[in-house]
Amino acid sequence: MASGWAADGAVQDQIDSTVDDAVQRARQALGHGESEQYCQECGEAIPLARRQALQGVRYCLNCQNALDKKHAAGSLYNRRGSKDSQLR
Template sequence: MDNSVKNGVAKARSQLPVGQSLLSCEECKCPIPEARRKAVAGVRLCVGCQSKSDKRQKEVSKVHRRASTRVC
C-alpha cells in the first residue's frame, strides 16, 4: 500500500507545471490572471480550461480503473 501511495504522489508531482507561467491560456488564449500565475508556477491554462482538462483526466482514469478490475 505504501508503494501505491508513493507512486501516486510521484505521478501527481510529475504532472505539475514547471518553468515560467504563460501570460495567456494555451487552449483558449484568454489572459491568465497575475494571481494565478504567482500561485501556480509554470501555469499554462486558465482556470476554466484547467477544470475541463482535470475533468477529462478524471474520466479517463475511471475507464482504466474499471477495465483493470474486470475478470475474463
Template sequence: MAGGWSKDGGVQEQIDASVDDAVNLARSRLPHGESATHCEECDAPIPEARRQAVPGVQICIRCQSELEAAQKQTSGYNRRGSKDSQLR
C-alpha cells in the same frame, strides 16, 4: 499466500504498480518553468495570484477545469484487467 498462477505478494505488487503509475501521471501533469501571462488555450489573461500559486502555469482556471473534466471522463480504464473488473 499465492493462489492459482500468482506468486506470493502478487496482489500487493499490482496495487503498488497502480499507485506508482497514478503518482507518475500526476507528477507529469504538474506545470514547470516560467508562468505564462496569457492562457495558451483561449488567450485570456492569467491572474498574478494564480501565477504565483502555481509556478509554471500555462492555462487559465476555466481551461484547466475543462481539461480536468475531460481527463476524469476517460480515467475509468483498468489497464491491468483484474478479475473483478472483467466480471462487470
C-alpha cells in the same frame, strides 16, 4: 496462497503499480518553470494572481478545470486489469 495463474504477490504488485501511476501523474501535473501569460488552450489572458500563485501555469482556470475533469474520469479504472477480466 495459490491463486491460479497469478504469481505470488501479484495483487500487491498491481496495487503498487496503481499507486506509482498516480504519483507519476501528480508529479506531471505540478507546474515547472515560468508561467504563461496566455492560456495554451483558448488563448485568453491568465490573471496575474494565478500566475503568481502557481508556478508553471499553462492554462486559464476554465480550461484547467476542463482538463482536470477529463483526467479524473479516466483515473478511476485500473488499466492493468480488473479481477473480473482475470476470471474470464
